[in-house]
Amino acid sequence: MELDSLKDLWKNLDEQDLRPGKEEVPILSMLQKRSQSTITRLKRNLNRELAALLIIYTLTIWYIITYQRLYWELALLLFFVGLAFLFYYYHKNKLLKQMQCVACEVKSNLKRQLVTLEKYVRFYFIAGTILTPLAYFAAGIIILMDSPVTASLNDLPSDGSTVAVSQIPIVNHITNSRFFFLFITIGVGLTISTYFLNRWLINKMYGQHIQKLKELLYQMEDVD
Amino acid sequence: MHQHRAMLYKVCNLYCSSDYDKQDLFQEIVIQLWGAYPRFRGDSKFSTWLYRIALNTAISDLRKQKKHIKTVEPESLPTEIQDIQYNNEREERLQQLYKAINHLTEIEKAIVMLYLEDKSYEEMEDILGINQNNLRVKMNRIKEKLRKLTKSVEHGVG
Numbered sequence: 001m002e003l004d005s006l007k008d009l010w011k012n013l014d015e016q017d018l019r020p021g022k023e024e025v026p027i028l029s030m031l032q033k034r035s036q037s038t039i040t041r042l043k044r045n046l047n048r049e050l051a052a053l054l055i056i057y058t059l060t061i062w063y064i065i066t067y068q069r070l071y072w073e074l075a076l077l078l079f080f081v082g083l084a085f086l087f088y089y090y091h092k093n094k095l096l097k098q099m100q101c102v103a104c105e106v107k108s109n110l111k112r113q114l115v116t117l118e119k120y121v122r123f124y125f126i127a128g129t130i131l132t133p134l135a136y137f138a139a140g141i142i143i144l145m146d147s148p149v150t151a152s153l154n155d156l157p158s159d160g161s162t163v164a165v166s167q168i169p170i171v172n173h174i175t176n177s178r179f180f181f182l183f184i185t186i187g188v189g190l191t192i193s194t195y196f197l198n199r200w201l202i203n204k205m206y207g208q209h210i211q212k213l214k215e216l217l218y219q220m221e222d223v224d
Numbered sequence: 225m226h227q228h229r230a231m232l233y234k235v236c237n238l239y240c241s242s243d244y245d246k247q248d249l250f251q252e253i254v255i256q257l258w259g260a261y262p263r264f265r266g267d268s269k270f271s272t273w274l275y276r277i278a279l280n281t282a283i284s285d286l287r288k289q290k291k292h293i294k295t296v297e298p299e300s301l302p303t304e305i306q307d308i309q310y311n312n313e314r315e316e317r318l319q320q321l322y323k324a325i326n327h328l329t330e331i332e333k334a335i336v337m338l339y340l341e342d343k344s345y346e347e348m349e350d351i352l353g354i355n356q357n358n359l360r361v362k363m364n365r366i367k368e369k370l371r372k373l374t375k376s377v378e379h380g381v382g
Binding site for chain 1: 229230233234236237243244246247248250251252254255256258259260263264273276277279280281283284285314317318321329330331332334336339340341342350351352353354366367370
C-alpha cells in the first residue's frame with residue numbers, strides 16, 4: 001500500500017463515511033454534557049474532597065461544642081487543620097489548572113502534563129503521609145492536655161520552691177501512663193502504614209498514566 | 225464547527241475502535257474546543273489550533289476504551305449490487321488503511337493523519353512540536369512500516 005495513493009481517498013471521505021452511529025448528535029446537546037477528561041475528573045474529585053471535609057469539619061465542630069465544650073482547644077484545632085487543608089486544596093487546584101494546555105503543541109502539552117502530574121503526585125504523597133499522623137498526634141495531644149490530671153497543675157507549690165520536671169502532673173501522667181506508650185505505638189504504626197498505603201494507592205491511581213505519558217514523549221523524541 | 229466535523233471524525237476513527245468510544249471522544253473534543261475558543265487569539269491558523277486540540281484530547285487524555293457489542297442496523301445495509309461493488313472497493317482500501325494504521329503508535333497515527341490531510345511539514349511541526357527533520361525521518365519509517373504491515377495483512381498475517 002502506497003500512502004500517497006490514499007491521500008485522495010482520505011481527503012474525499014465525507015461526514016457520512018466517518019460518522020460513528022447512524023444519527024448526527026447536535027453539538028449543543030454535547031456541550032450540555034460534562035467533560036470526562038482525566039484532569040476534569042481530578043478537579044471534580046478534589047471538589048468532592050472539599051465538600052466531604054466541610055461536612056466532617058462542621059459535624060466535628062458541632063460535636064465538640066455541644067458535648068465536649070472545648071472552646072480554645074477547638075479554636076487551635078480549627079486554625080491548624082483549616083490552614084493545612086486550605087494550603088493542600090489551593091496547591092492541588094493550582095497544579096491541576098497548570099496541568100493541561102489543549103491548544104499548545106502536542107509535545108509541549110505532553111511535557112507539561114508529565115511534569116505537573118509528577119509534582120501533583122509528589123505533593124499528594126507527602127501531604128497524605130504527613131497530614132494523617134500529624135492530625136492523629138495533634139488530636140492526641142489536645143485530648144491528653146484536657147485530661148483530668150491537668151487540673152492538678154494548680155496543686156503545685158506556689159511558694160517559689162523548685163519542682164522536678166517529672167513532678168509536673170502532665171509530664172508525670174505522660175511518662176507513667178500505659179496509654180502514652182499505646183498512643184505512640186499506634187502513631188508510629190499509623191505513620192508507617194500511611195506511607196506504604198499512599199505509595200500503593202498513588203502508584204495504582206497515577207502510575208500507569210505517568211508511564212504512558214513518558215512513553216508518548218519517548219515516541220516523539222526518538223529518531224535513532 | 226460544522227465545517228470541520230469530518231476532520232474531527234477522522235481523529236476519532238483513528239484513535240478509537242467502537243462507535244461508542246468514537247462518539248465519546250468526539251464529544252470530549254467538542255467540549256475542549258468550546259472551552260478553549262475564548263482564548264483563541266489567532267496566533268496560529270484556525271486549522272492548526274483545531275488539530276492541536278483534537279490530537280491533544282485524543283492522545284494525552286488516555287481514556288479507557290470500553291467494550292461494546294457492535295450492532296448493524298438493517299437500514300444501513302446496501303440495497304443495490306452496484307452500490308455494493310463501488311463501496312466494497314473503496315471500503316476495502318479504507319479498511320486496509322485503518323487496519324494498518326491500527327498497528328501504529330499514537331504519535332505515528334497523528335503524523336500519518338496530518339500527512340494524509342496534505343499538511344506541510346512546517347504545519348505538522350506547528351501542531352505536533354516535532355522538528356521537521358525529525359518528522360521526515362519518522363514519516364519515511366512509517367511509510368516503510370505501513371508497506372510491511374499491508375503486505376502481512378494481504379497474506380493473512382497479523
